[in-house]
Amino acid sequence: MFSSKTYLNRRMHLKRTLKTGLVLMPGNSESPMNYADNWYPFMQDSTFLYYTGINCVSDLWVLIDIDKDRDILFGDDATPEEMVWTGAAEPMVELAEKSGITMVRPLRELETYVTKRRQQGQKIHFLPPYRAALTLQLAELLGMRHSEIATSASVDLIKAVVAQREIKSDEELREIGKAVDTTVAMHTHAIKNSRPGRTELEIAGELQSIAIGAGGNIAFPIILTINGQYLHNHPTQNRLEKGDLVLCDCGAENTMGYTGDMTRTFPAGERFSDLQRNVYDIVLDAHNTAVSGLEPGVMFKDLHLLASTKLVEGLTQIGLMKGNADDAVAAGAHTLFFQCGLGHMMGLDIHDMENLGEQYVGYTPELTKSTEFGLQSLRLGKALQEGFVVTVEPGLYFNPFLIDAWRAEGRFDDFVNYDAVEKMKDFGGIRIEEDFAITASGSKLLGKALAKTPEAIEALKNS
Known part of the structure; x- marks a missing residue:
């Protein structure tokens, strides 16, 4: 206490x-x-x-x-x-x-x-x-x-x-930092110990033991999966194979109830494939672009749309999308690959205060929550304030069910190269997530640094 x-x-x-x-x-x-x-x-x-x-x-x-x-x-x-x-x-x-x-x-x-x-x-x-x-x-x-x-x-x-x-005090930030440090330890273990032949559940169990050993528990059920195309896919007896991408989204809750929430995506084997690295770099660019915009007064919804535009630009460069990126985002075409929100508040709850109503927590009377696919999952849209703690977690998800349904409907044909996307239906998904405190002049990364670039992840995995 x-x-x-x-x-x-x-x-x-x-x-x-x-x-x-x-x-x-x-x-x-x-x-x-x-x-x-x-x-x-x-x-x-x-x-x-x-x-x-x-x-x-x-x-x-x-x-x-x-x-x-x-x-x-x-x-x-x-x-x-x-x-x-x-x-x-x-x-x-x-x-x-x-x-x-x-x-x-x-x-x-x-x-x-x-x-x-x-x-x-x-x-x-x-x-x-x-x-x-x-x-x-x-x-x-x-x-x-x-x-x-x-x-x-x-x-x-x-x-x-x-x-x-929603405004975190210095003593709260210290506690959140402790929870994020434990979360970093969980992810470090996941990256180093995920290898072909092991099951998702084996690794997830080891991550939960790290959280419990630190005096608390997991902040939410661990997401650790080779099927990262599904947003909240919990671990199963799936056995990792060389060539798989592993998506790990987990967080620790510390003894005082404060939480951390991070995601890393990494190869089950020693290295990313060329295609995996290319897609990863697109997500990383969107992540870093959004992080660079974190500061008081900035609308988080605008950062979400900026990150979405960066994702479309990257997908266009590798031939999966076409046309003007801003127009594609305005039409909602990016949601074929990015169906969720950029991030959320974090504190005593992993989705802080979500039980009180997202409209009250993430929006204002003047800014109402969208009902459109994709944007309806953006839990935070309003202007950032000093003292907020937020996550930033863009991703790309190649969901075969959504791809088949939208292609059959001819949805967004002006922006999506479905012939090329068809070849990505077994790719999986990539998400990168970190936790930030909003400061007077920008933002501060919470917790210890964790490998984030493809090179750093490979180096940690093979150390």
Whole structure:
């Protein structure tokens, strides 16, 4: 945890922003895998974690009573019988003290407190829940139908939380840097230990052990695949062969819940083929071009479109596309090869605050999220600010199903050389991703440097 003053100040800032009302801030509960006592690894709700610092304890609620200037932790101390299974558990009073909270109440009093405030006409603020069990809890607590909960979430609270959490403090940046350093170690291992004869799952298991050994866990299910043409293809028993490209997208979550997220694409064998290197260089050029534009005031959507143009220019040079690159991007022809967004916010969540709604996190009332294929997957479009942490991850993906469907439709014939693209249907995909903090004058790469050029990747692989 940070100091209690950090969490006290965060809650004070939230109170000043909202001015009135009662904020309901639930932590997460345990989630069973296949029966009640067999749980998935616990992950605390990130907003609860941000405002309290309490990470590894389930079934807690914090109520921020703005009108009475009162913060209350609701939760129950573990009983001796429960500690037979879990070992010693920190008392609620001690957890609260570390968070700068002076009032602690048993969980059974939560409903009485909330009901009384509701009857007094106090405005109730809560965030949209992303777990079904919490939706039911909120419905019961607030006397609402469960179908009403999502639409009754407080927009004022969503906007206040986003405005606060999107600007990372120096102490947060240090924690994110630690998570990225572990992520770099995971990728270094993947590059050096991926070789013909090994399976995707073997390597992915070793990467998860690195994350756990650093004191945390993986930030999201590892993507490690020889089928990089599919954006989120998780590891299987596929066995690597010479000539394969391996796409590895993984990240670590550190002990305080902060995350890293990086991607590298590398050969299973000792070297890239000439074609693999050519396509890799196209992606690398788009990546470096976008990175060079990171600075406060720049629209991230514009960087996405700039990177897309660079991808089209490169594909045109190797004969896969034709015509004017700007026109191709404006028409959406590039999305045959680049179907996702350039990047996203990162922090306590790998897609930071995505549960609050992408329109609120990545866009503004004046800039709405697109519904067009490709652009609809751009999670961040608005102007960058000092203190943002973002990923930059352009890619090229040769998806045979999409290629066949669009060719049959004659879609974008003016820009796509389908005869040449036909020969790329077994190529796979390439993505390069790094994490950056936006500074006053530009950006700063987070974490230790990791091989990124084809030459550096080959040198690391064969060292």
